[in-house]
Amino acid sequence: MKTNQESGFLKINGGTPLKGKVKVQGSKNAALPVMAAALLLDNGEVHLRNVPKLLDVQTMSDLLVSLGAVIKRDDHTMTIEIEGEPAWETPSSLVRKMRASSLVLGPLLARCGRVILPLPGGCAIGSRPMDLHFKGLSKMGAQIELDKGAVIARADKLVGARIYLDFPSVGATENLLMAAVLAKGETLIENAAREPEIDNLVRALKSMGAAIEGEGTGILRVRGQKELNPATIDIIPDRIEAATYLLAGAITRGDVTVKGVIAEHLNALLAKLDEAGIEVINKENELRVNSPDRPRGLTVKTMPYPGFSTDLQPQMMALLSLAEGTSVIYETIFESRFLHASELQKMGAQIELQGNTAIIHGQSSLIGAEVYATDLRGGAALVLAGLAAEGETVVYDVHHLYRGYENMAEKLILLGAEVHEGKDKIKERKQ
Numbered sequence: 001m002k003t004n005q006e007s008g009f010l011k012i013n014g015g016t017p018l019k020g021k022v023k024v025q026g027s028k029n030a031a032l033p034v035m036a037a038a039l040l041l042d043n044g045e046v047h048l049r050n051v052p053k054l055l056d057v058q059t060m061s062d063l064l065v066s067l068g069a070v071i072k073r074d075d076h077t078m079t080i081e082i083e084g085e086p087a088w089e090t091p092s093s094l095v096r097k098m099r100a101s102s103l104v105l106g107p108l109l110a111r112c113g114r115v116i117l118p119l120p121g122g123c124a125i126g127s128r129p130m131d132l133h134f135k136g137l138s139k140m141g142a143q144i145e146l147d148k149g150a151v152i153a154r155a156d157k158l159v160g161a162r163i164y165l166d167f168p169s170v171g172a173t174e175n176l177l178m179a180a181v182l183a184k185g186e187t188l189i190e191n192a193a194r195e196p197e198i199d200n201l202v203r204a205l206k207s208m209g210a211a212i213e214g215e216g217t218g219i220l221r222v223r224g225q226k227e228l229n230p231a232t233i234d235i236i237p238d239r240i241e242a243a244t245y246l247l248a249g250a251i252t253r254g255d256v257t258v259k260g261v262i263a264e265h266l267n268a269l270l271a272k273l274d275e276a277g278i279e280v281i282n283k284e285n286e287l288r289v290n291s292p293d294r295p296r297g298l299t300v301k302t303m304p305y306p307g308f309s310t311d312l313q314p315q316m317m318a319l320l321s322l323a324e325g326t327s328v329i330y331e332t333i334f335e336s337r338f339l340h341a342s343e344l345q346k347m348g349a350q351i352e353l354q355g356n357t358a359i360i361h362g363q364s365s366l367i368g369a370e371v372y373a374t375d376l377r378g379g380a381a382l383v384l385a386g387l388a389a390e391g392e393t394v395v396y397d398v399h400h401l402y403r404g405y406e407n408m409a410e411k412l413i414l415l416g417a418e419v420h421e422g423k424d425k426i427k428e429r430k431q
């Protein structure tokens with residue numbers, strides 16, 4: 001594959017045990033749906049606090065502005081002002097940049113009664129269809145057609161319905177919730193996703209006047225309202241970013257404290273680290289990993305929350321490539337989320353892939369290499385491996401990291417890592 005894009009690289013001189021404290025950012029995956037929910041307002045402002053400064057947040061912001069919203073940002077706060085009906089035709093240039101653009105479908109359908117949304121399509125981690133979103137919206141009375149790669153949705157008035165999700169899809173739960181809060185009557189979403197980011201959206205919608213019961217239970221009952229009101233909403237801490245820094249501490253056999261976390265959101269990871277013999281101390285809203293020893297090999301299976309997050313699978317693979325003994329990872333959420341494995345192999349990791357299973361034969365060391373990030377968390381896994389490897393690692397295509405990690409290089413440097421961030425344009429090269 002040839003690339004010729006403005007990207008960047010991280011040059012890492014590995015082998016230093018990371019030490020110190022790092023503060024967690026606001027959650028990307030909580031901020032994006034809450035931003036989309038602002039479209040549900042007739043008039044007025046939603047004020048968001050603890051919004052991370054990320055490429056994906058900028059893309060959602062650009063998308064909302066293209067639909068008529070006025071957005072003001074000040075450090076980690078954001079005000080989204082809506083005046084009247086938003087535009088309902090979404091620009092393909094923005095939608096195609098990011099999967100989470102599809103989260104405007106539910107709110108726009110509820111507000112405007114029609115939407116044209118170019119399908120965001122698949123990405124490096126899988127094909128990512130939207131059939132569950134469409135099935136649920138159809139049950140609420142929407143007519144959905146696909147035309148030349150775009151979804152055209154219409155509904156004079158959405159009506160409450162009983163919806164069972166064949167899989168607890170995060171995005172489908174969010175879109176259906178946002179559609180249901182302005183629908184006529186009651187909607188029941190069964191087998192809803194239970195991720196903490198869903199709870200954050202439920203709390204946001206409730207503070208805007210929505211009537212929702214059952215958060216965190218997998219069965220959401222929504223009583224539709226005529227309109228919603230302005231509100232101030234706090235974004236929860238980013239559990240995936242927090243976990244990435246804990247794993248950075250573990251893989252370098254360092255002593256890292258992550259501040260501002262909700263430890264309960266990381267129970268599956270903490271259970272697995274415990275099984276690997278890695279001590280994590282939980283004190284108030286801080287988690288401290290202090291792990292001078294090599295971890296033991298593990299079996300990990302990605303699952304919907306509260307199971308082990310697929311968004312941590314690549315970073316866990318990096319750690320397990322340095323564990324004692326053999327580990328097995330089953331990736332059950334996305335069909336092709338192992339692209340980082342071949343890059344880890346360039347650093348000496350011994351990984352066999354068999355379909356959705358990775359068998360990892362732990363090594364006592366990794367060796368620095370030139371590697372390419374293919375997606376956000378895969379890129380994070382390469383950074384972790386580089387921090388632990390002997391010698392120099394250069395991770396290219398780090399624009400993927402900017403989608404989800406705020407100031408990653410600065411945070412790692414504060415923890416004592418030798419990291420240099422390059423902004424150069426990477427010219428045509430063959431991978």
Ligand SMILES: CC(=O)N[C@H]1[C@@H](OP(=O)(O)OP(=O)(O)OC[C@H]2O[C@@H](n3ccc(=O)[nH]c3=O)[C@H](O)[C@@H]2O)O[C@H](CO)[C@@H](O)[C@@H]1O
Pocket residue numbers: 028029030032099100126127128129130131132133134167168169170171172197310311333334335
């Ligand atoms: C912005 C955001 O919050 N992204 C997260 C969200 O993505 P996202 O909301 O896209 O993830 P989903 O839970 O919807 O997808 C999980 C699986 O269900 C499949 N599926 C989904 C919808 C559908 O209509 N049909 C279907 O088959 C997907 O292809 C995938 O294999 O949850 C994922 C699973 O925890 C995380 O990895 C992503 O970081």
Ligand SMILES: C=C(OP(=O)(O)O)C(=O)O
Pocket residue numbers: 029099100125311376377404
């Ligand atoms: C897969 C992720 O994000 P998205 O759903 O936005 O691609 C992620 O955050 O790891």
